[in-house]
Amino acid sequence: MNMAMTNVAAGQYAIPRRVGSHRARAVTNGVMTGLCAAAVALALVPLFSVLWLVVSKGIHSLSLSFFTKLPAPVGELGGGVGNAIVGTLFMVGLASCIGLPLGVGAGIFLAERGDGKLGHVVRFTAEVLAGVPSIVVGVVAYGLIVLPMRHFSAMAGAVALAILMIPTLARATEEMIRLVPRSLREASLALGVPAWRTSLSVVLRTALGGLINAALLAIARAAGETAPLLFTALNNQYWNLHPLQPTASLTVQIYNYAISPYEDWHDKAWGAALCLLILIGGLSLIARLAAGRRSQA
Amino acid sequence: MNVALSTPVADTARPKLEVQKLDAWFGNVHAVKDISLGVDARSVLAIIGPSGCGKSTFVRCLNRMHELTPGARSEGRVLLDGEDVYAVDPVYLRRRVGMVFQRPNVFPTMSIRDNVVAGLRLNRVRADYEAIVERTLTQTALWDEVKDRLDASAIALSGGQQQRLCIARALAVEPEVLLMDEPASALDPIATAKIEELIDELKQQYTIVIVTHNMQQAIRISDKTAFFYMGVLIEHGTTQQLFTRPERRETEDYVTGKFG
Amino acid sequence: MDKGHTSREFDRELRTLRDRLLAMGGRAEEQIARAVQALVKRDDTIAQAVIDADATIDQDEIGIDELAFLILARRQPVASDLRFVMLALKVVTDLERIGDLAVNIAKRVRDLMRFPLSPMQDRIELLAERVLGAVQLALDAFVHGDAERAEKVIDGDVDIDALNMHVIADVISGGDVNDAHTVARALALSSVSRYLERIGDHATNIAEMVIYFVRGRDVRHHWPRPRG
Numbered sequence: 078m079n080m081a082m083t084n085v086a087a088g089q090y091a092i093p094r095r096v097g098s099h100r101a102r103a104v105t106n107g108v109m110t111g112l113c114a115a116a117v118a119l120a121l122v123p124l125f126s127v128l129w130l131v132v133s134k135g136i137h138s139l140s141l142s143f144f145t146k147l148p149a150p151v152g153e154l155g156g157g158v159g160n161a162i163v164g165t166l167f168m169v170g171l172a173s174c175i176g177l178p179l180g181v182g183a184g185i186f187l188a189e190r191g192d193g194k195l196g197h198v199v200r201f202t203a204e205v206l207a208g209v210p211s212i213v214v215g216v217v218a219y220g221l222i223v224l225p226m227r228h229f230s231a232m233a234g235a236v237a238l239a240i241l242m243i244p245t246l247a248r249a250t251e252e253m254i255r256l257v258p259r260s261l262r263e264a265s266l267a268l269g270v271p272a273w274r275t276s277l278s279v280v281l282r283t284a285l286g287g288l289i290n291a292a293l294l295a296i297a298r299a300a301g302e303t304a305p306l307l308f309t310a311l312n313n314q315y316w317n318l319h320p321l322q323p324t325a326s327l328t329v330q331i332y333n334y335a336i337s338p339y340e341d342w343h344d345k346a347w348g349a350a351l352c353l354l355i356l357i358g359g360l361s362l363i364a365r366l367a368a369g370r371r372s373q374a
Numbered sequence: 375m376n377v378a379l380s381t382p383v384a385d386t387a388r389p390k391l392e393v394q395k396l397d398a399w400f401g402n403v404h405a406v407k408d409i410s411l412g413v414d415a416r417s418v419l420a421i422i423g424p425s426g427c428g429k430s431t432f433v434r435c436l437n438r439m440h441e442l443t444p445g446a447r448s449e450g451r452v453l454l455d456g457e458d459v460y461a462v463d464p465v466y467l468r469r470r471v472g473m474v475f476q477r478p479n480v481f482p483t484m485s486i487r488d489n490v491v492a493g494l495r496l497n498r499v500r501a502d503y504e505a506i507v508e509r510t511l512t513q514t515a516l517w518d519e520v521k522d523r524l525d526a527s528a529i530a531l532s533g534g535q536q537q538r539l540c541i542a543r544a545l546a547v548e549p550e551v552l553l554m555d556e557p558a559s560a561l562d563p564i565a566t567a568k569i570e571e572l573i574d575e576l577k578q579q580y581t582i583v584i585v586t587h588n589m590q591q592a593i594r595i596s597d598k599t600a601f602f603y604m605g606v607l608i609e610h611g612t613t614q615q616l617f618t619r620p621e622r623r624e625t626e627d628y629v630t631g632k633f634g
Numbered sequence: 635m636d637k638g639h640t641s642r643e644f645d646r647e648l649r650t651l652r653d654r655l656l657a658m659g660g661r662a663e664e665q666i667a668r669a670v671q672a673l674v675k676r677d678d679t680i681a682q683a684v685i686d687a688d689a690t691i692d693q694d695e696i697g698i699d700e701l702a703f704l705i706l707a708r709r710q711p712v713a714s715d716l717r718f719v720m721l722a723l724k725v726v727t728d729l730e731r732i733g734d735l736a737v738n739i740a741k742r743v744r745d746l747m748r749f750p751l752s753p754m755q756d757r758i759e760l761l762a763e764r765v766l767g768a769v770q771l772a773l774d775a776f777v778h779g780d781a782e783r784a785e786k787v788i789d790g791d792v793d794i795d796a797l798n799m800h801v802i803a804d805v806i807s808g809g810d811v812n813d814a815h816t817v818a819r820a821l822a823l824s825s826v827s828r829y830l831e832r833i834g835d836h837a838t839n840i841a842e843m844v845i846y847f848v849r850g851r852d853v854r855h856h857w858p859r860p861r862g
Contacts, residue, residue: 192444258479260475260477260479261479261481261482263439263442263475263479264475264479264480264481264540264543265481265492265496266439266442266468267437267439267468267472267473267475267544268468268469268472268492268493268496268497268543268544268547269465269466269467269468269469269493269497269547270465270493270496270497271465274496274497275496278496279481279496282483283481283482283483285483589712590710593712617712617713617716618712618713618716618717618850619713619717619850620713625713626713626714629712629713630639630711630712630713630714630715631639631640631641631644632638632639632640633640
C-alpha cells in the first residue's frame with residue numbers, strides 16, 4: 078500500500094511489484110480456495126453423517142411388509158408403518174388442498190396489489206407467521222379444532238400443516254411473480270389484453286415453474302413436521318382415511334418408536350425415518366426436475 | 375435521402391392523432407407540459423430530445439400506458455380520428471394503438487407462432503392464425519428466418535429477431551397507429567437497419583410515432599420531427615426543416631450536439 | 635457558434651475548416667490584388683509571381699475538400715454545422731476559380747506589356763478596383779456571418795456587369811481594326827475585363843452561400859428555464 082502511494086505521488090503508475098506479483102496472487106488464490114473447500118467439507122460432514130446413520134440403521138428394517146403392514150405390538154416380529162405412510166400422504170394432501178390455494182392466492186395478491194397498506198399488513202403477518210415455532214401452530218390447531226370437536230382428527234393435523242405452509246408459500250409466490258419482468262406485463266397490456274387476463278395468462282404462466290418448485294418444497298416441509306401433529310392428528314394403530322378420525326403419520330410414528338424403551342421399536346424408528354427421508358427426497362427431486370425443465374425451456 | 379425526407383401526401387384534412395394541451399405527471403414530477411401536436415395518417419413522426427425530456431412519457435400517454443404506472447396521471451386530450459382516447463376503454467384503445475418497446479419483450483413461455491398471435495389468442499379473437507402468422511412475419515422480414523421453427527421458443531431468437539417478432543405481434547392485432555419507444559436502441563447496426571427498412575414499409579399502412587435517441591435515425595425514417603426538452607415541445611416541423619434550418623436556438627444546439 | 639459542441643474535437647475540426655477557408659480566401663484576394671497591380675504597373679515580375687502562386691491555392695482546395703469530407707463522414711453534421719460544411723464545399727470551388735482567373739489575368743497582362751498603354755486602361759483599373767472590393771466584402775461577410783454585407787455584394791454585381799459591358803464595347807469600337815497590334819491588345823483587354831467580371835460572379839456566389847448559412851436559422855428564442 079505504501080509503495081503504491083509513493084508511486085502515485087511520484088507520478089509513476091507502474092504496478093508495485095510486491096503487491097501484484099503473479100506468485101503472490103497465485104498463493105493467495107490457492108489459500109482462499111482451500112479455505113472455501115474446507116468450509117464446504119465441514120458443512121457436508123453432518124449432512125452425510127445423518128444420511129449415513131439413517132440409511133445404515135434403517136436399511137435392515139425395510140421390507141415389502143414394512144411398507145404395507147400395520148404396526149406390530151412390542152416383541153412381535155414383522156409389522157410395518159403402512160398406515161403411517163398413508164396417513165402422512167393423506168394429511169399432507171389435505172393440507173395442500175387448503176394451503177396451496179390460500180398461499181398462492183395470498184402471494185398473487187401481494188405481488189399484484191401488495192403496495193398498499195393491506196399489502197404491508199399481510200406481508201408482515203406472513204413474516205411473523207413464518208417465524209412461529211411449529212409446536213405453537215399445533216397448539217393453535219388443537220385449540221381451534223380439536224377442543225371444540227372433542228376429537229383428534231386428520232383434519233386438525235391438515236389444518237396445522239396448512240397454516241405452516243401458507244406464509245412461506247405466499248412469500249415465495251410473491252417473489253416468483255415479482256421476478257416476471259414488468260416489460261412482459263406491459264407487452265400484454267399494450268396488445269389490448271385486460272389486466273386480469275394478463276395476470277393469469279402471461280404473468281402467472283411465466284412464473285409457473287417457480288411456483289411449482291415453491292409448492293413442492295412447502296409440501297415436503299409439511300411432510301417432515303412432527304410437533305403440530307402431536308396434539309392434532311395424534312396417532313392411530315389402524316388404517317384410517319376418515320378426515321375426522323385420529324390418523325397415524327410417519328413423523329409421530331418415529332417419535333413414538335424412538336422414545337420407547339424397546340430395542341426393536343428403535344430399529345423400526347430408523348426404518349420409518351428412512352421412509353420419510355425417501356419420501357421427502359423424492360418430492361424435492363421432483364421439484365428440482367420440474368424447475369430444471371422449466372428453466373431450460 | 376429524398377424518399378425519407380419528402381413530405382407525405384396529406385390525404386385527410388384531420389390528423390390521425392391529435393394531441394391537445396397534454397400534461398402528464400409522475401407523482402409531483404411534471405414530465406410532460408402542455409403539449410399540442412398532430413400526426414398525419416400514414417406518416418412517421420420522430421420524437422427526439424435528451425434523456426428525461428418526457429418523450430417516452432408522452433408516447434405512453436397516447437395509448438394510456440402511462441396511467442398504469444403507480445402515481446402517474448395526465449390531463450388534456452388525445453384524439454384518435456377525432457375521438458378522445460380518454461373517453462374509451464383503454465383495453466380497446468390499445469388494440470387500435472399498438473406499441474413496441476425499447477427492449478424486445480417476447481413472451482418467454484410461448485413459441486414464435488404463439489407470440490405472434492398472443493394478442494388475438496389472449497383476447498379470444500377467432501381468426502386464421504396460420505395466415506396471420508405468415509403475413510405479419512413476412513411483413514417484418516422474419517418469415518424466411520423462422521418459418522421452419524415456428525414452434526421453437528421465442529427466446530431462442532437473436533435480439534434483432536426478437537424485436538421484429540415484437541413488431542409482428544403488435545401488427546397481428548391490426549392496429550391503426552404504432553408507437554415505438556426507441557425500438558432499435560438495444561440492437562446492432564444491421565438489425566437497426568432492418569427495423570428502419572421495416573418502418574419505411576409500415577408507413578404505407580400505419581401511422582407511426584417513434585421515440586429515438588439517434589438523430590441520424592430520425593433523419594432517415596421520419597417525415598416530421600418533434601424536439602422535446604424538459605417536458606416542453608420546443609419545435610415541431612418537417613424533418614428536413616428541423617435538421618437543416620431549425621427555427622429555435624434550443625433545437626439548433628441539441629441537433630448539432632452543443633448541449634449542456 | 636457561441637456555444638461549443640459537447641465534442642471538443644468536432645469544434646476543433648470546424649474551426650480548422652473555417653481557418654483554412656479564411657486563409658485560402660486571403661490568398662485568393664491577394665492574387666487578384668497582385669494581378670491588378672501587375673496590370674497597373676505593367677510589371678512582369680509580379681505577373682509571374684501570381685502565376686507561380688496558384689499552386690498554393692490548388693493545394694488549399696484539396697486540403698479543405700478532404701477536411702470537409704472527413705467532417706461529413708465522421709460527424710454527420712446537421713443544422714448550422716451542415717450548412718457551414720456545405721458553405722465551405724461551395725466557397726472553396728469559387729475561391730479556386732478566382733485563383734485561376736487571377737492567373738489568367740496575369741497571363742494577359744504579360745501579353746499587354748508588348749503593346750503601348752491602352753486608352754481604356756483607366757476604365758479597366760476602375761473595374762478591377764470594384765471587383766477586388768466585391769471579393770473583399772464577400773469574404774468579410776463570411777468572416778462575420780453578416781448577411782447584410784453579403785447582400786451588398788450581390789447588389790453591386792449589377793454595376794460590375796455594366797462596367798464590363800462598357801469596357802468591352804469601348805475596346806472594340808475604339809481601336810483601328812486594320813492594325814493587328816491594336817486588335818491583339820483589344821482582345822487581351824476584353825479578356826481581362828471578362829475575367830474580372832467572372833471574379834465578381836464568384837464573389838456573388840460566395841455572398842449567396844453566406845446568406846444561406848446565416849439566414850437558415852432564427853436565434854430569437856431561448857432555452858426554457860428549469861422549474862424547481
